[in-house]
Amino acid sequence: MVNVEIENIIASATIADALDLPKIAETIEGAEYNPDRFPGVVLKFESPRVVVLLFEKGKMMCTGGRSLKDVQEVMDSVFDTLTSQQLLVPIGEGGEAGADKAKGAKGEGGKGGEGPKKGKEPAAPPETPEKPQ
DSSP states (O other), X not given: OOOOOOOOEEEEEEOOSEEOHHHHHHHSTTOBOOTTTOSEEEEXXXXXXXXXXXXXXXXXXXXXXXXXXXXXXXXXXXHHHHHHTTOEEOTTSOOHHHHHHHXXXXXXXXXXXXXXXXXXOOOOOOOOOOOOO
16 A cells, blocks of 8 residues: 655635735735736745735635645635635625736736646637538
8 A cells, every 4th residue: 555645735715706915915914915926915824834825816725734624724714814804805796806907917818816827728629610501
């Protein structure tokens, strides 16, 4: 039998329709936000040692966790903080502003804040032409 060790858990969740990243960076102590280098807010935690990434389109990612319990606790804590500080646009209640900002200066193909990606997103499959009858 293979001895499996968990080294790193990556978790993601959609927590809102939109997030105001500059406001989050100003409000939450220790938040890092440099949109010229990375399209999200970075929150680093020491115990457990994890990093949470927040993106403009309402996504939250957590990386570095070594147990599901640690990841869940940190993500719940960040969500609770964002909620108590009124920094969320609840799902189903708009979010157009955040989506518009993501397209704004960067154009349709820019970094929209969905999270770190390696390479480009795959193109949509070509439409199949209808056969004449």
